[in-house]
Amino acid sequence: MNLESTTRTHLPFGDKHDSPFYGRDIVSVRQFDEDDLDYIFEVAHEMQAMVARVGTFDLLKGKLLANLFYEPSTRTSSSFTAAMERLGGSVIPINEVRYSSVSKGESLPDTVRTLERYADVIVLRHPDVGASAEAARYASKPIINAGDGVGEHPTQALLDLFTIQEELDAVNGLTVTMVGDLKYGRTVHSLSRLLSKFDVALNLVSPEILRMPAEILEELAESGTPFSEHDALDPVIPATDVLYVTRVQKERFEKEAAYEAVKDAFVVTPATLEAAKKLMIVMHPLPRVNEISMEVDADPRAAYFRQMEYGMYVRMALLAMVLGKA
Amino acid sequence: MNLESTTRTHLPFGDKHDSPFYGRDIVSVRQFDEDDLDYIFEVAHEMQAMVARVGTFDLLKGKLLANLFYEPSTRTSSSFTAAMERLGGSVIPINEVRYSSVSKGESLPDTVRTLERYADVIVLRHPDVGASAEAARYASKPIINAGDGVGEHPTQALLDLFTIQEELDAVNGLTVTMVGDLKYGRTVHSLSRLLSKFDVALNLVSPEILRMPAEILEELAESGTPFSEHDALDPVIPATDVLYVTRVQKERFEKEAAYEAVKDAFVVTPATLEAAKKLMIVMHPLPRVNEISMEVDADPRAAYFRQMEYGMYVRMALLAMVLGKA
């Protein structure tokens, strides 16, 4: 009988390390304090420098990532795959979950406890709020939340903040304007929470029916973060350092007329940016439909594609950290 | 004209080796004698030791596995992918077959003869009985059967047997109890055949309508393997060394009442295990629905997640062997 030696410890295969994030799950932005953020961004910045210099390197050579996506997300899945491969690690892509054992009724805890027998870290995308926290309770290996329904998408929030810091050199002192659907937009909720740890002012611009939820506003107030709500973009543009755009979806409106009446007020065009600072950035979590016109893409202030690249560096940092290699 | 040099030999690209399994297909458990099993498990045991020590290693560096799945099976597909990647090899994942050239009418022999031009070994999952044998007839490169319908799933049977040996140090002398759907369960059929090569006693526990097929019982009798059939689990628990659980599916019953009447007799709970030996193991091929209650998971005798890990080692061994590297 050999139970002891086969009972999995929390160590990845063939590895023994000591590092502050080693073996931890990345489930929510709420788990990070400012020191954590500093550390993550410092490592992400190093990742960027290494990629610029050598493209890839073998920091995670021999490590396996199970990329477990219960719903498709090309962007996030590709970003984690690229992050792992640029670190010299390998990926087990699991995209077809909907057709597979899950349709035979397997629970998430069982799927996760199987995959951690093969892999060293699991990235999980799931349509249900709380799925990552549940997976983390059962798994011994690190779980990284890649979005759980309308819940959290912590790596998105981290890459948003990292983008601001890298593009504008600092977060403190900035005026951040969020525009679009502030009610249902998971990204603006998480980013607001992260920004509330810094010395920033927020402009919240949305149609009346898509205003930022009271819960978030209370958190902003508690943290002493100045914010104001607006129903048009143009008045707040001149003071804006970061313009974070999200989509206003037609389906959110009961009547099409109500949608038609407001939609143009939240579209960013070259004309919008004429009134903006020379040194500011336009961000978007993508996919973008028409809420930023394509003419804006050529403007150096359009940071949304660079934002995607920062995301890869943040995910490289997190993978290296939870595997004890940073 | 250069036909000779381009006609593919049975050698993988850039490789010349001599090893008992080199270049062989893994199609059925019937192809293995006891020496073969000893050899496979010896290599699998080494794989386990290497993974525990270094995580991955470059035994199959530069080798390509075409992972050809005509039907989804997250667990098996991920296990082979992990096995190949832990050996330093690469994987061509082919999961979307249903949508692709096959829907344009391409035959399995043509698909296989194309893929062997790219890869060094092909793992095949197919819904039709005999698909792997047919593929092996046409292919020059090794084919590994990852399940062909209600036919064979030899690597599952091998990992089941390897789990028993690793967990209980030996197979001879054990009492193995199989419970659940013994009629349609491909895994219990193959495992029975493998166990019949050893000195074991079998308890076969199932609802009347899901008894082990006569064909398997005859094979057990011919091999001199003592077995007995039962319609309840509790009486045989105390003498059991290995409890192999499979699911009783409601759909197998014509009337729901018939299902309801028997289903609880085949569910394993902590109470079931109170009467069991301290040194025994509970196995399950997974996915598990409710035939083993989740309370059992914390019991050290619950071996089903460890079983998944043993599966990776067995697949590492087979890949290395057929590619002439073990």
Add this chain to the structure above:
Amino acid sequence: MNLESTTRTHLPFGDKHDSPFYGRDIVSVRQFDEDDLDYIFEVAHEMQAMVARVGTFDLLKGKLLANLFYEPSTRTSSSFTAAMERLGGSVIPINEVRYSSVSKGESLPDTVRTLERYADVIVLRHPDVGASAEAARYASKPIINAGDGVGEHPTQALLDLFTIQEELDAVNGLTVTMVGDLKYGRTVHSLSRLLSKFDVALNLVSPEILRMPAEILEELAESGTPFSEHDALDPVIPATDVLYVTRVQKERFEKEAAYEAVKDAFVVTPATLEAAKKLMIVMHPLPRVNEISMEVDADPRAAYFRQMEYGMYVRMALLAMVLGKA
């Protein structure tokens, strides 16, 4: 503000190189002159030699390929994956596009500008004519067209030509017979265009309603390529050096009777090849249904599976070239 350093140049990550194809897109066969073809085939020939000797090698170690398939194509996708992996590079597989951000309305330019932030080169398969050219206009990293609807599939045409050269040692002086659906067959159009740069004679064999389009015939005439049209295969077989077979699809005919009347005239059997030269080859882009009978497969002149392998070498060459490593 740090816009300058983050604005992507045309260089892949961590790489600075000078080579004639470095950084170029592969969009259409029309972009290649004879010197280009010579160079591509010289590199492809070296790739073949290297694979025969060592299986894989690390020419593209650390490079990432985004394999972006908007429609499934197991053969082409697997071929590019194998090509990249045999060069030591890594692949980001993106097969589930239909379910993902695209269904949220993202444009191809946005998808491509995101993926180039993660990867060093993008292979694109898309159902719309011109998609690759559009992607190439927006992307800074190289785009390789892996088929855009009824438009181009340049790597297929290149591999077809490379197959002829490798199997028959030269292209000049040959008689090439194309048979089947010459109207809708993208492969025969592109191959005709490439062959028109050489000193070849073409036999075009098809049902009346599936004749080669006038546009292609005009191009052949302008280039001085002798060609003749036929409605039966047998008369042209004896003089044929290359028999390029494509499928006559029943759906192309308005009446089933019309299809039934002609279909057997375009099927290749061992009897067809009795009248053929001893040194000639039969090619097919695959998938094949019944337009070449399986009895032909054992004939050494059947080159269609070898053709698949040549495809891998051509794609290895192109990947290495556009990444500045050949």
